[in-house]
Every structure is written in structure tokens, then in C-alpha cells.
Amino acid sequence: MALPEERSEVMLRSMIHRLFMLVVTFVLFSLFVFTLMRLAPGDPASMLLLEIGAVPEQSIVADLQKQWGLDQSFIQQYLAWANHVFQGELGHSFSSGEPVLSEMIERLGSTSKLIASSFLLTLFISIPIGIWMGLNEGTMADRVVYSMTILGLSIPLYWLAILLMYALGVIWPVLPVVGSSTTRHYILPVTAMTLVQSVYFIRMVRSYTIQYSKFSYIEAAKARGLRPSIFYPSYLLRSMFIPILTLITTSLPSFFGASIITETIFSFPGFSKYMLEAIFRRDFPVIQGSALFVAAFIFVFNFMTDLLYFLADPRVHLDKQRWEV
Amino acid sequence: MISIIRANKLPTAALLYIILLIITGLAAPWISPYDPFHTNHQQKLLPPSVAHPFGTDYLGRDLLSRVIHGISESVFPVFIVLSVVMLIGLLVGTWSAFLGNKLDMLMMSLTDIFTALPSMLLTIVVVGFLGFGMENVYFAVILSWWAKYVRIIRGLIHDVKKEPYITASRVSGAFGLRIITRHMIPNIMPQIGTMLILDVSKVILTLSGLSFLGIGAQPPSPEWGVMLLDGKNYLQVAPWMGFFPGFMIFLTAASFQIIGERLRRER
């Protein structure tokens, strides 16, 4: 049996292991991005020339190809590229000529505010409702709301946003539908995102509550007559902390996707819209830079939450991976 | 049979709707009241009427006809894409379940990357570098979903491996591959099938969403997402342009969701 002193040792070992995996997955992903980039139709040398605003003449292109090592092997090219990128040298936008890194950072503010508020609001709404439904499983109210969630999952975010736009921007024009300058501009986008995500969250939290309240130690705690103010937060919620944390981690990607749609519909000048538009402009540095940034963010986020797992449940052994049977 | 229908009114209705939808989609060239691409500036932006039950769009095209033709653009490709995902999942997932520790861990790390990343991100990277065109879009969607199925199938096969009747048939000398195809895979198919049906719903939303964003289907295609994009631009003048395509997406996705949920409760 593990003594309390051994716990910190296990934790340290696990942290290092997870950190290693973090780096590995990120490198693999960068390889993937690089491969796709090389597969892109078109000539990289010309692209690079365009990147610095020069004209791709044939002789210069050939020189560059030698100079930039484009006649080298794939691995060598990748290493050279990776060297640049991992030092934060993300290049310059093909369209604006500005450094990608600074353009991204400029827009991160509004997008993160959008995602963060929507995320928090979703949690705030879904957790109480989900728990309530779970504890009242089978009652009329629970069944009605549950059926509604089935429909709710099928509503496209983009359609809902349009309907909201129409209702609150056209019929009854109370809220702005374009831009992000004031806080009021955030209301519709955040509402749309929150509504769509909440449906999913409510269902999951409800399912966890049902599952976890059946656990014998929860039932036993109830059999002891614990006070509600102690029972719900410390016992029930604490055991649900891990699945809810998992839920948060696995749903973060969907918030990103939702933000792209939301920012586009509401002409919200944020990071996600910037990334999307880069496709249309074939702005490779932007695509590459923002993709790596988002991936890095998600991987690091997952890493942090993995650490939280251990704090929450001392039984969890971090050297066991998530998929281990 | 009747009792099954009576007990499951909503899923049955959903199933009927889908069958109807598929038939309509296949018969579109014959059923559709108008030519979905035919523009008519005299008839533009008309609200729903008997002549045009869904109204007309900004180019005078009948929306109902466009919606009908859109079935084959918005719904059928989903079936194909998910079939490919299922195939990959079965092949790679089953193979992965029989791997040794190190290789298995590598495979799991690989799938870990793809499940952790937003499908939108993968799509942007793929389409951004490889260019527009439906093949790339489909590739991106497959890329986003394959990992999920590989992991689940791997897990299921792991469990099935331990089942007593599998051990029994091995004892009786049955050949490995035969066990896998004749016993294990049919065993897990019901669960996979249910998941696929539920995922049809999500992929319909995803594909149409991509078209809505300008990736994937392009105007003048009657794909529902593209139609929604037009609808958004004319929201104030012709709200029905934005309503009907979205409603179709919703209805279709919801039907698959309802059926899938009902199947899931069977377990």
C-alpha cells in the first residue's frame, strides 16, 4: 500500500512521463503539418519569395531552392523548418506581410474572451441542470428535458446563430450582429455558442450523475445521513470531478470549431476567423502558424488537466495512460 | 411488428422520414418541380407560396427544388464518408488490438493526437494546404473521425477477445482470421452500427457547416450549407432562404439522432 510520502514520488514520475508525451505528440503534429505543406500544389520556392514580397524569377527560384535546402531530403527540410518554428519564427503573412505571430496575438484577445465566456457560461448552466436531472432521473421533468436535448444536439450552430441574428438583430433589433468592439457585441455570439454546447454538457453531466450516485460509496454516504451541504459538494461532486474535468478537456476542441463558425457569422474579427480566412488567401504561414499554436495550446491544456486528475483522485496512477485497459 | 412500431412512434416516424428523404434524393431529377439551377430574375426573393412552397432565392431559383437536389449533396456523401471511417476503424482497430505493447502504445499516441485536436483545425490545415475541392474536404473529415473508431473498435475487440466462446473456438482449433471475421466483428457490429448512426447526424452538420463557411461545396451547388450561406446574406429581405435549408439539416440530423438514441437504449 502506498504511503503518503510515496505519493509525491509517483506524481513526479508521472509528470515527467506526461511531459515527454506532450512533446512527442506536438512534434508528430508538426510533422503532419509540414508534410501537408510540402504536398501543397505549387512551388515552395516561389511561395517563399512571395512571402518576402519578391517576384519569383526562375533563376532566383533555383538559387533559393539550393540555398533553402529544398533539394535536400525531406527530413533535413523538416528539421530546418522545425528549427525556425520552434523558436517562434512563424514567418510573415503572405497577404499582409506582417509577422504571423503578432497578427495572431492581436486577435487572440477577443477570441479567448468569446470562448472563455461561452465555456464558463456553459458550465454554469449545464452542471446544475445536469445534476438536477440526474438526481431526478425518470421523473416527467427529466424525461421532457432529455427528449429536448436529443433535438438540441441536432441543431446546427450556424443555423441557430442565423435564427438568433434574425430574431434579435432584425425583427427586434436590440443587439449588434457585426463586430466585436463593445461587450454588447459579444452577447449574441456567446449565446449561440453556449446554447449549442450546453445541450451536450447537460446530457453528459446528467449521465455522470446517474452513474456516480449509484456508486456504493455515494449510497453509503447517503445512508449515513450526511448533511446536504456536505454531501453534494464534497462527496458527490468530488467523485464527479474527474469525469467533468475529462468532459471539459474533450470538449475544448469543439469550442474552437464553434468559434470559427460564430466569428464568421457575426463578422467577429478574432483569431479563428483570421485562421479561416487564411485558407481563402492561401496564406501558408498563417495557416501553419495558427495551426501549430492551437495544437500547442490544446496539448498543453490536456497536460495541465492530467495533473489535476492526480490531485483530485489519489488513486489515479498517471503512468497509466488514458487508454489503458 | 405493429407493437414495435406502436412502442416507438418517434423513431419509426424518423425512420420513415429518412427513407422518404433517400428516395426523394435519388429521384430528384424526376420529382423536383423546377430546375434547381434555373435562374429567373422576375421571380426572385418570393416568400413561400403554393407555386414555391419554400419560396425563391435571390436568383429566382425555387428553394424546394434546390433542397430536394441538395439531398444528394448534403446527405449521401455522409454515408460514404462514414463507411470509409468504419472500414478504416475495423481494419486498423482490429489489427491494433493484436499488437504488442510498444506498437500498441505508438498507435494509441497517434490516435490520441487526432482525437485531441479539433476537427476544424485538421480541416483547415488540409484544405488550406491541399486546396479546395470535395475530395480534400472528405479526406479532412475522414481524418478527423478515423481515430475515434480505431480506438473504440480496438477496445471492443480487446473485450471480445476475452469472451469464453472465443477461447472455446480457439481451443477447437479454428483459424485466427476466421475467428475475427466470423465471430468478433459481427459481435461488435451492433454497437458500431449505433455509433455510426449517431455520428451521421454529426457529420451532416459538419459537412454542411463547412460548405457554409465556403469550404467544400461551392455555389451554385444546392448543398444545404451553401444555401444557408446565401440565406444569411439575405436575412432581412428573405428570411425563408435561411430558414428552410437549416431546417432540413436539423430535421435530418435529428432523425438520425432519434433513431440512434433508440438503438442505444436497446443495449
Next chain:
Amino acid sequence: MTTLLEVKNLNIRNKEGQSLVHNSSFSLETGKTYALIGESGSGKTLTSKAILDMLPAHLQMSGDIVLQGEHLQQLSRKRWRSIRGGQIGAIFQHPEQALHPSIPIGRQFVDLMRSHLPVSRYEAEKQAKKMLSQVLLKDTSHVMSSYAHELSGGMNQRVMIAMALLLKPKILIADEPTSALDVKTQAEIIFLLKELILDTEMSMLFITHDLLISGYLADTIGVMREGKIIEQGSKENIISAPEHEYTQELCRHCSQRFLGKGEIPYA
């Protein structure tokens, strides 16, 4: 000799109308132990859950449960909470399952005490440690700061008993508390229980499938089969002269276990 708890015509039905417990009646006297014997599925656990009002939501209960004159079905939620743990304590088969895995043992004791009585944390800890030493656990401070998975099965069992008895309840419901233990620990726990009961004049409802243990602990025995109490009576009567053939079967098996002798020893 007063009747502490009376169960009259207890019926437990599931959604399909099947009767899981049928018209069961028995009573518990102060200071006496009632053993409810039966195989798994006979309804004995459901009976104990009904007494605590902790039946799963999909089951329906009818009948009367009277605790010292109070009809338990009519109680408010608040009153119920004070009864659970305060008047009625419960211990189960798997102690690790009864103790929350992520909360230190000491904290669980404190939470329990402070849910029922207005005491300080310090006082609660003191009482807890006292209780722990009463169940013959030695390093009480270590136990208090440990998690359930850090202690052995036998230790956890004692912790569970300590927790159940912390508030000095009038009734202890023990649902197969020793079935998962090895023979030596089983004996230790049984002896411990007997001592504790004799000390405190507590009544116990002991649920088991083991006639031998009942012989040692109980004053009255009830035999349950498929939801019905088929025979009930004092320990002596049941063991020496069982009337129902099922009981006779049980006794036969027991005496066969015990070195083939015809009699079952009881204290």
C-alpha cells in the same frame, strides 16, 4: 423487551409489477439481533434498503415500517436524514465501496458527526479516534489521515463499523458484512460485532446467507426466499426444528459443513 422496529406487510414491486419482496413482516426488539437469511436475490438486501428509504427510484414500496412509534414512510426528508446514521447505522459487504475513495477517512468521520451534532471538528476527531480504538484499530492517527485504498480489507471493515456506530444508533443493519472476508477475519469481525452489541444494547438486523453465523449472533431468525419470509422464529426453534423444507435444506448443508455433525453450535 420492547419492540424497536416493526416491519409490516412490506411489498416491493418493480415497474413491470413483479413483486420482489412480498408481504414481509418482522420485528426487531431492543438489544436483540434478528438474522435475515436467504440466498442472493431473495430480497433481503432490498428489505434493508427499504428500512433506510434507499430503494432505487424505479422500485415501489408499500407497507408499514414503524420505528419506535414513528411511521417511517411519512417522515419528512429532514427527519429521515437524522434517522439515517443517527438512529439507524448500516454496514455493508465491501467496506472499500462504502468509504469514499478520495476523501481521507478522518474527514469522513468528521463530516458524519457534524452532519448530525453541533460539535467542533476537534471534538468530532476525538470521538472518531475513540471509536476506532473500540473496533480494535491501533494506529488511529494514521487511519484518520489515510485513504481507503491505503488500508487493508480487514482494517476498512473495522473503519466501516466504527463509522456506523459513531453516533450510537439504536439499530445496526449489517448487510453481509463478512461475506467477502477470509475465514479468520470473518471470525474476528463477528466476535467484535457481538461484543459491541452487548456493550451498547443495540439491536441488529443481520443479513446473511450463512446459517452458522446467524446461529452465533442472532436471537431471532427469519428465512427469506424469493421475496417471502417463509419461516420465522427464535434461533433455537429454527435451527433445531425447522419446519419449512427450504430451511431444513439450509440446516442440512450447514451441519454437513460442520464436520458432519447433526447439530449446529450456537452460543
